[in-house]
Amino acid sequence: MPSPIASLRERLFASISRRAHRIKSEGLTYLGVSRLARIEGELERIHKLQIRGDYLEFGVALGGSALLIAHAAVAVGQRFAGFDVFGMIPAPTSDKDDATSRARYAVIRSGQSRGIGSAPYYGYTPDLRSQVVNTFERYGLRVDGDRIALVQGLFEETWPVQPKGTIAFAHIDCDWYDPVRFCLAAVAEHVQPGGALVLDDYHDYGGCRTAADEFLAAHSHFEKVDGANLILRRRP
Numbered sequence: 280m281p282s283p284i285a286s287l288r289e290r291l292f293a294s295i296s297r298r299a300h301r302i303k304s305e306g307l308t309y310l311g312v313s314r315l316a317r318i319e320g321e322l323e324r325i326h327k328l329q330i331r332g333d334y335l336e337f338g339v340a341l342g343g344s345a346l347l348i349a350h351a352a353v354a355v356g357q358r359f360a361g362f363d364v365f366g367m368i369p370a371p372t373s374d375k376d377d378a379t380s381r382a383r384y385a386v387i388r389s390g391q392s393r394g395i396g397s398a399p400y401y402g403y404t405p406d407l408r409s410q411v412v413n414t415f416e417r418y419g420l421r422v423d424g425d426r427i428a429l430v431q432g433l434f435e436e437t438w439p440v441q442p443k444g445t446i447a448f449a450h451i452d453c454d455w456y457d458p459v460r461f462c463l464a465a466v467a468e469h470v471q472p473g474g475a476l477v478l479d480d481y482h483d484y485g486g487c488r489t490a491a492d493e494f495l496a497a498h499s500h501f502e503k504v505d506g507a508n509l510i511l512r513r514r515p
Contacts, residue, residue: 295319298418299347306395307414308343313507314479318344318450321475321510322351325447332357332445332471337434337462338452338479339363341401342411346418348450349427353420357447360428362437365408369433371455377485380455434458438465446470452479456486463494467501470513476501481509 294316295303302308308315334352336345339361349359368387371380386392392400401407408431412422415429422429430437434453438461446469451462459478470476480487495503495511504510 296347298350302343302346306398307341307346309340309395310344310479311507315344315347317506317508317510318347318477321477322348322448325473325475326351326355328473330447330471330473331355332447332469332474334359334447335449335466336361336452337363337449337458338454339365339411339429340452341395341407342414344450344452345411345429346415346420348448349415349420350418351448353426358426358428358444360430360441361411362430362432362434363408364433365406365411365429365431366404367402368454369458371457371484371486373456373486375456375486375489380484380486383454383484434461434465438462443469445474447474448477449475450477450479454480454484454487456490459487460490460493463490467494467498470501472513472515474513476511478509478511482507 295312296319299315299319303312334348334357336348339345340363345361352359370384387400387402390403394400404410408429411429415422415427420427430441446466449466451459453459453462463476466476478487478491481491491509495501500514501511502514504512
């Protein structure tokens with residue numbers, strides 16, 4: 280008889296798509312199965328409700344979750360854009376970032392951070408963007424800069440010069456207070472009723488949690504759907 284832990288693992292893996300299984304098996308995402316399942320569930324909800332708008336990700340890393348989001352966008356004829364420095368992430372600099380955030384960044388900065396499995400940490404990879412472009416191509420997605428874009432640079436420099444449309448979905452995976460606060464403020468007015476923002480680090484880093492809580496306090500037209508990752512849905 281399978282152990283309770285083995286049974287739980289089987290149920291969790293049954294909750295994600297074959298594409299998500301492949302992404303996990305290839306070591307393309309740090310996200311656990313429960314977080315991937317919530318992203319895919321939210322993408323499916325948006326599809327069923329026929330919410331139109333761009334699909335975005337802030338914090339692409341190796342491109343795992345971006346692949347799921349981009350495929351969902353392409354399936355409904357919408358645009359995907361992924362934003363990242365595609366290199367070493369900036370340091371947490373706000374007083375609202377916690378000790379856990381600062382300790383994590385100290386390890387990254389030291390060059391001792393470990394990647395997924397036996398792979399090196401992605402932030403140390405030369406020309407990471409080209410690697411992610413190649414990964415997208417392996418998954419049948421062409422990064423043409425139009426329907427599918429991977430935008431390199433700091434969010435506060437790249438977002439203001441991007442074309443703006445309505446937003447159906449955005450995944451915000453950028454750890455610290457300042458970038459999370461910036462991303463939430465930048466996209467809020469563009470999110471369609473019924474659209475969603477998913478924050479990966481709400482339960483991991485204090486700065487992300489504070490930025491999200493402040494956003495919710497100031498934007499009553501968004502509702503909080505808590506879980507392994509935080510979902511903020513714009514009320515209809």
